[in-house]
Amino acid sequence: MEIYIVRPGDTVDTIADAYGISAQSIIYNNQLPYPYPLAIGQALLLSAEAPTSLGREKKSIYAGGYAYPFISRWVLEQTLPYLSDLFIFSYGFTPEGELIPPLLDDTFMITMAKASGTAPILTLTPFGPTGQFSNYLISQIVNNETAKQQLIANLTAQITERGFEGIDIDFEYILAEDKIPFVNFVRDIRTAVNALGFPVSVALAPKTSDNQIGLLYEGKDYGLLGEAADSVLLMTYEWGYTYGPPMAxxxxxxxxxxVEYALTKIPASKINLGIPNYGYDWTLPFISGTSKAATIGNVQAIQIAIEQNAFIQFDETAQSPYFQYISEGLTHEVWFEDVRSLSAKFELVEEYQLRGMGYWQVMQLFRANWLLLADTFFIYFKET
Structure with missing residues (x-):
C-alpha cells in the first residue's frame, strides 16, 4: 500500500489513473462519501496493483482495541478481523469487591469476538458514583484483603461463566501511598487469572521518569507493574486533550x-503502544479553564476540512496532521490522526521491537488504519 498526499486539482479519478488502480479502491480504503471530494493535504491510502516494498519482511504483532457495549455491530464486525484482543469497557466494583457490569449488555461483544478469533477481555475500572476514576475506591480495594479476594473471585467467575479470555486493569489517579498495594493487587489478579490459562494486562499513564510528579503518575511504578502483569499498555495519548490547548x-x-523510559523498566516484549483513534476540534483563542475541545473521529476531521475548504498541514516534529478553519466568525484548530501519523507510530513499534499496540478506542471505523496495519504486520491471535 502507498500513501498519497492530495494536491490542488486532484480527483479520485485522476489519482486512480495515475496509479493504475480503481477509483473504487480509493473510495473504499479512505471511506470517501459521494461525490468523493478531497481536501488539499489529505493523506490517502492507495492499494497498489504491484508490491512496492519488496524485501520488507512482516512480523507478527499484537493489536488490541477498547470498545463500549454501545458500539455499532457493523463497526465491530469490520474491526474484529484486525484485533488480537477486544477490551470490553468496562466493569466497575464496590468497596466490598462486588462487580458492577456495564449498563448495556455486552454478551454480543463476547460472542462476536470469539467468532472472529479475537479474545474478549474484561476491562476493570474504578469508577465512582459520578462516573470518574475514584482513588478512594482504589484505596479501599487494594488495602482490604477480604474485599480484594472477593473481587478476584468475581472476576474469575466472569471468565468461567461468560467466556472472557483475560483481564485488563485500567486504574488512574492512584494515590502515591497506594503504589505498592496496587502492584500487589495486579499480581494477585494475575496469579488467579493465569491459573485459568488467561493473561492480565495493566494500563500505564505516560511517564518519562521514575519520580514524575502528578496524580496520574505517582501511584504507578513501571518496573514493578511490568513484573506484576503479563503485558502493559502505555497510554501514549492525550497531550492534546479536551481541556488543554490545541496540539497533537x-x-x-x-x-x-x-517508550524510551518504559524500556528501561519493562521488557519490550511486554509493552503495547497506545494509539488514539480520534482527534479534537478546538475553538480559538484557547482560554485555560474555559475552553473545551470537541472530540471528533479521524474520518470526520477530513470531512470538516473538505466542508470548510481547509488545507491540511503536517507537523514534522509531532508527525501529526492539523488544520484551521473559520466558522461563524470563530477560528477553529483541528488535530487528528491519518495514515502518515499512524505509519510513524507503527515504525516506532518496529524500531523498538515492542509487543504491539492498543487502540483507544475503536467505536468509530477508520478503515485506512486497519488496512495499513495489516499491510505492515501480521496480526497474531491467541491460538497462534
Whole structure:
C-alpha cells in the first residue's frame, strides 16, 4: 500500500489513473462519501496493483482495541478481523469487591469476538458514583484483603461463566501511598487469572521518569507493574486533550520519550503502544479553564476540512496532521490522526521491537488504519 498526499486539482479519478488502480479502491480504503471530494493535504491510502516494498519482511504483532457495549455491530464486525484482543469497557466494583457490569449488555461483544478469533477481555475500572476514576475506591480495594479476594473471585467467575479470555486493569489517579498495594493487587489478579490459562494486562499513564510528579503518575511504578502483569499498555495519548490547548493528541516526539523510559523498566516484549483513534476540534483563542475541545473521529476531521475548504498541514516534529478553519466568525484548530501519523507510530513499534499496540478506542471505523496495519504486520491471535 502507498500513501498519497492530495494536491490542488486532484480527483479520485485522476489519482486512480495515475496509479493504475480503481477509483473504487480509493473510495473504499479512505471511506470517501459521494461525490468523493478531497481536501488539499489529505493523506490517502492507495492499494497498489504491484508490491512496492519488496524485501520488507512482516512480523507478527499484537493489536488490541477498547470498545463500549454501545458500539455499532457493523463497526465491530469490520474491526474484529484486525484485533488480537477486544477490551470490553468496562466493569466497575464496590468497596466490598462486588462487580458492577456495564449498563448495556455486552454478551454480543463476547460472542462476536470469539467468532472472529479475537479474545474478549474484561476491562476493570474504578469508577465512582459520578462516573470518574475514584482513588478512594482504589484505596479501599487494594488495602482490604477480604474485599480484594472477593473481587478476584468475581472476576474469575466472569471468565468461567461468560467466556472472557483475560483481564485488563485500567486504574488512574492512584494515590502515591497506594503504589505498592496496587502492584500487589495486579499480581494477585494475575496469579488467579493465569491459573485459568488467561493473561492480565495493566494500563500505564505516560511517564518519562521514575519520580514524575502528578496524580496520574505517582501511584504507578513501571518496573514493578511490568513484573506484576503479563503485558502493559502505555497510554501514549492525550497531550492534546479536551481541556488543554490545541496540539497533537499523540505527538511522536513525546510518545518516543515515554517508550524510551518504559524500556528501561519493562521488557519490550511486554509493552503495547497506545494509539488514539480520534482527534479534537478546538475553538480559538484557547482560554485555560474555559475552553473545551470537541472530540471528533479521524474520518470526520477530513470531512470538516473538505466542508470548510481547509488545507491540511503536517507537523514534522509531532508527525501529526492539523488544520484551521473559520466558522461563524470563530477560528477553529483541528488535530487528528491519518495514515502518515499512524505509519510513524507503527515504525516506532518496529524500531523498538515492542509487543504491539492498543487502540483507544475503536467505536468509530477508520478503515485506512486497519488496512495499513495489516499491510505492515501480521496480526497474531491467541491460538497462534
Amino acid at each position: 493528541v499523540a505527538p511522536l516526539n513525546k510518545v518516543r520519550e515515554v
